[in-house]
Amino acid sequence: MVKNFLDKIRPHFEEGGKLKSFRSVFDGMETFLLVPNTTSRVGVSIHDAIDSKRIMSFVVIALLPALLVGMYNIGYQNYTAAGVEAGFLEMFAYGFAVTLPKIIVSYLVGLGIEFIVAQWKKEEIQEGYLVTGLIIPMIVPVGCPLWMLALAVAFSVIFAKEIFGGTGMNIFNPALVARAFLFFAYPTMMSGESVWVSTEPFLGLGNQLPDGFTMATPLGLAGSGVEVTTSMTDMFTGLMPGSIGETSVIAIAIGAAILLWTRIASWKTMLSVFVGGALVGLLFQSCDMTPLTWYEHILLGGFCFGAVFMATDPVTSARTEGGKYIYGFLIGALAIAIRVLNPGYPEGMMLAILFMNMFAPLIDYSFVQSNINKRAKRAIK
């Protein structure tokens, strides 16, 4: 049925049709809905049953549990702070209503720019933004205004992605660049104590909280030397203040299982991030430099989310098998080190991943070169 419809409207979009300028939009929608039946005409290549659009759909599915729990958590935080009793559905509906505009804005701006660039350069639409567009709303605090989000999305799509040649060419993870832009440009709206709980009613749901209501994240508290009282259960289920999608460890674990089962994410990278974080956390804990234990460090903040969804990004991570261990280990280690050693940044995952994105090509290069050298030596003998 979908195919018939697409075939019927196709002539309008081809050369000479009246909607020619929307060709890229049509093309994008067609290949998104149906598996394209064109294959490469030159060279020998092995084709998998899934192409990159299908991969992206799996990542989106893997992100959904964390997003849904995040939505519920927004409602939970709001109703708890107001001291109002409410059912599960009401809380979820409020969170959904608050989050949906952010997702829509992120997709509208990001895909808009991608469509314009694709049309301009007469290329196909790249599908990479499907995942980025969902991750960006999930890694910002709920109090982030929509116009800032739109600005950050535009900045990251243009300067972190299109400038390097679009999907698959970028050095830095675009979602993290968007967050870094917000973090440095609008520090008051991205960190601190007043942005983590939604304070206004929306569409008749939720409660108005008093002006100046503050609620710090557990990591923020630990950074300022206050004792953290969040219980272990809350850390696992995610019922604590934080960025929208990063709080629930269980939901992220479901996503991780999907990614690993479909082999989209590399277990080597993921595992070594956790190992690096745990070891450095243990080190700081034994030196008494942090009030948190090593496992609390891993459970809190964006550590899990970063390790599962951002460090394993196939474009920006190291690609050599050995390099993945080093890349992942250093991300985990740096993230905890930044958290503990730099009082200005209670959260270090974003900076750690961006930093290692920069070094991924170097790691790959060293591994490839050392392999070449080894083999050359063997050949000489």
Added chain:
Amino acid sequence: MSKLFSKENREVFANPLNLDNPVTVQVLGICSALAVTAQLEPALVMGLSVTVITAFANVIISLLRKTVPNRIRIIVQLVVVATLVTLVSQILKAFAYDVSVQLSVYVGLIITNCILMGRLEAFAMQNGPWESFLDGVGSGLGYAWILVAVGFVRELFGAGTLLGMRIIPESMYVENGGWYVNNGMMTMPAMAMILVGCIIWAHRAYNDRKASKQ
């Protein structure tokens, strides 16, 4: 008079403003372009200082070019530039103290500005004083307009002001019940780098289009 403003001389003056711009094409003087452009006023003053120093250093070196032994020409050039920089620095301290404090070491560092040494070596050593003067003014202004453009954007979005005057009204800010927040990224040199990149991008696109039309 007509000879003074001949076609060649006009080109000597106009080329550094656009096709041969010291910042966007030769990519010189980037360091100070990132450091002093957080506000418009220091950017303006810096641009003017460099223009004045380049122009007069070019004239003096051009007058001396036949008497200076080739082997010590860099030392002579440095002495001339350092003298002019000291003069400008003293004038700034006397008449525009606040700006000179904001510019701090960057006035002194004009001595090491690559644009200056580049113009002296590449132009003033081969050409007469009048051409050298035009070239110096052109190069200085070519540098200045980039600085002013970057400073304009950075001050407008980073502080909401221009030359210290408020452009974005106070009532729009979050603290006063509005929705706007200054972009803190604009006050960092990293953003100046991106802005200079954008100017280079636009500049190349514009000139490429013009070249392909001809």
